[in-house]
Amino acid sequence: HTSAETKSIAYQSVHGEFLQSVRMIDSPMTEIDGREDMGEGEEEEKEDAEAGNDTREKTSAPAEFTVLGGFDLKSVQKVHRVLPQWLAQPDAIHSDIKNHLVPVLDVPGLCVHLVKKLQNNQIQHLFPVQAEVIPVILEGAQQGLLIGQGGYKPPDICVSAPTGSGKTLAFVLPVIQVLMERVVCEVRALAVLPTKELAQQVWKVFSSYAEGTTLKVVMLAGHKSFSAEQESVIMSHLADIIVATPGRLVDHINKSSGLCLEHLRFLIIDEADRMIDSMHQSWLSQVVKAVYRTGSETEPTSVFRRTEPKHITAASLSPPAMPLQKLLFSATLTQNPEKLQQLGLHQPRLFSSAHSRPATTADTPTAPPHKQDRFDFPQGLTEYYVHCTLSKKPLLVLHFLLRMKLSPMLCFTNSREAAHRLFLLLQLFGGVQVAEFSSRLSPAERKKTLKEFEQGKIQMLVSTDAAARGIDIHGVKCVLNYDAPQYIRTYIHRIGRTARAGKAGLAFTFLLGVQEKHFLQMVMEAGSPGIHKQIIKAESLKGMEERYQQTLRELQEVIREKAQ
Numbered sequence: 001h002t003s004a005e006t007k008s009i010a011y012q013s014v015h016g017e018f019l020q021s022v023r024m025i026d027s028p029m030t031e032i033d034g035r036e037d038m039g040e041g042e043e044e045e046k047e048d049a050e051a052g053n054d055t056r057e058k059t060s061a062p063a064e065f066t067v068l069g070g071f072d073l074k075s076v077q078k079v080h081r082v083l084p085q086w087l088a089q090p091d092a093i094h095s096d097i098k099n100h101l102v103p104v105l106d107v108p109g110l111c112v113h114l115v116k117k118l119q120n121n122q123i124q125h126l127f128p129v130q131a132e133v134i135p136v137i138l139e140g141a142q143q144g145l146l147i148g149q150g151g152y153k154p155p156d157i158c159v160s161a162p163t164g165s166g167k168t169l170a171f172v173l174p175v176i177q178v179l180m181e182r183v184v185c186e187v188r189a190l191a192v193l194p195t196k197e198l199a200q201q202v203w204k205v206f207s208s209y210a211e212g213t214t215l216k217v218v219m220l221a222g223h224k225s226f227s228a229e230q231e232s233v234i235m236s237h238l239a240d241i242i243v244a245t246p247g248r249l250v251d252h253i254n255k256s257s258g259l260c261l262e263h264l265r266f267l268i269i270d271e272a273d274r275m276i277d278s279m280h281q282s283w284l285s286q287v288v289k290a291v292y293r294t295g296s297e298t299e300p301t302s303v304f305r306r307t308e309p310k311h312i313t314a315a316s317l318s319p320p321a322m323p324l325q326k327l328l329f330s331a332t333l334t335q336n337p338e339k340l341q342q343l344g345l346h347q348p349r350l351f352s353s354a355h356s357r358p359a360t361t362a363d364t365p366t367a368p369p370h371k372q373d374r375f376d377f378p379q380g381l382t383e384y385y386v387h388c389t390l391s392k393k394p395l396l397v398l399h400f401l402l403r404m405k406l407s408p409m410l411c412f413t414n415s416r417e418a419a420h421r422l423f424l425l426l427q428l429f430g431g432v433q434v435a436e437f438s439s440r441l442s443p444a445e446r447k448k449t450l451k452e453f454e455q456g457k458i459q460m461l462v463s464t465d466a467a468a469r470g471i472d473i474h475g476v477k478c479v480l481n482y483d484a485p486q487y488i489r490t491y492i493h494r495i496g497r498t499a500r501a502g503k504a505g506l507a508f509t510f511l512l513g514v515q516e517k518h519f520l521q522m523v524m525e526a527g528s529p530g531i532h533k534q535i536i537k538a539e540s541l542k543g544m545e546e547r548y549q550q551t552l553r554e555l556q557e558v559i560r561e562k563a564q
């Protein structure tokens with residue numbers, strides 16, 4: 001078939017049972033074969049092969065029809081995921097913080113201002129992720145700012161390190177240092193985070209280390225009205241570093257609020273895996289568009305002339321270009337190259353602690369093959385699960401609080417209704433300081449609640465996954481999964497609210513009988529060092545049972561009254 005036209009070829013089975021049209025677009029026989037789209041299972045292959053043989057045996061060709069040949073079955077090669085070099089062989093980061101602290105003065109390239117700041121904040125040592133990543137970003141920036149022939153563009157950096165391992169300072173410190181020397185105030189760094197609370201937290205760290213420099217740090221996360229935010233960036237001369245949530249950021253870009261990203265040097269994507277999941281909102285493409293907006297408009301001699309990276313040619317190498325570097329951070333960074341591809345990374349370099357871990361029993365050849373990504377867990381964390389029934393869960397929570405004295409405790413439910421009910425029940429039971437944290441509360445109420453929890457005024461915070469990621473609360477002794485999380489990433493982030501910064505912490509998960517097998521398998525496959533069974537004897541709960549039953553009746557009454 002040589003022509004490019006679409007041809008219709010009809011053929012009939014020997015039994016004349018059906019006529020089928022095969023539309024061919026200039027296609028070789030292998031495409032008609034359709035093998036590329038077939039399933040991967042061996043069973044499926046076998047069945048297909050048998051069916052194919054069957055057809056060939058029964059087919060005798062009537063003279064008036066064109067006989068299509070080339071139906072020979074070839075065995076389909078199984079596709080194995082082969083990671084690109086940068087993902088398969090990352091730079092290793094020690095996950096044991098305590099035994100791998102690096103004195104601040106030993107970190108190459110860190111400036112005096114930041115060393116002093118760190119010391120004022122009682123930080124004498126950097127954590128492994130900081131000691132590895134900071135010098136690399138500083139080095140890349142030194143070369144990257146040599147705008148000119150060759151147009152050097154530093155590699156994008158991806159960091160996968162456990163919860164509480166200090167990833168925030170790993171980007172805050174080098175970004176401040178690189179931008180500190182600037183003359184004109186322009187937006188040169190943009191940090192994007194998934195929630196208001198996280199944006200506020202990172203904004204605080206940036207502001208604290210920028211203090212004493214001329215750098216201005218602005219937050220665009222909906223804490224203020226749109227127009228108030230607009231004022232803080234208007235004419236783009238009032239902010240060097242912006243910390244934003246994607247929704248609000250896109251609003252500012254689209255409503256031409258005066259936000260100019262044409263000088264952007266660093267794009268920091270924290271909680272990167274979550275941010276990839278929200279890519280359907282196309283926030284990244286809007287940011288990139290805003291960054292390269294001047295590309296075609298300014299004269300070619302302008303220092304700030306910028307074009308989107310394309311194939312490297314002699315011509316493309318000669319004009320000066322401002323580099324934009326992406327910095328990605330997460331405790332659960334995906335190892336799926338297709339997902340990472342969506343971020344348009346440039347010669348990326350990965351720093352990961354998950355690969356530095358010695359082989360565990362789960363890595364032995366007899367262990368089941370890994371179906372999911374593997375992550376690193378904080379060293380100081382001890383994981384437990386408690387086999388229980390639905391009705392016993394609240395009583396167990398009371399046991400943990402009143403008898404085992406595991407406060408301050410962060411307790412996660414899978415819905416805001418469940419969080420609210422548990423909060424009401426514990427409040428009615430009395431004797432414990434509890435609060436809830438979910439989208440039922442206004443942002444201001446949420447902020448106040450977190451502050452009170454941090455100050456020790458609240459023994460237990462009952463929360464939805466609104467507090468699962470990134471939130472850094474000092475001194476959480478125990479995380480309790482009242483409802484088992486559905487996804488491994490959710491589990492890792494939830495339990496990561498304790499055992500932070502090299503400290504010890506406990507994580508308990510309540511499991512119903514039907515959940516046990518699947519959940520334990522999921523946790524072990526993700527690379528957990530081990531989850532222990534905690535048995536709570538029925539006698540330990542007896543003393544509270546009567547009061548608990550009474551509280552349940554009171555709760556029913558309260559809920560009925562509220563419904564009316």
Ligand SMILES: Nc1ncnc2c1ncn2[C@@H]1O[C@H](COP(=O)(O)OP(=O)(O)OP(=O)(O)O)[C@@H](O)[C@H]1O
Binds near residue numbers: 162472
């Ligand atoms: N070098 C250091 N010395 C002492 N404390 C530190 C150091 N670096 C960071 N910390 C503290 O460790 C805690 C955890 O840091 P951070 O919030 O950056 O962790 P993270 O890796 O971003 O965690 P997550 O993945 O949960 O967001 C913070 O309270 C921070 O102040």
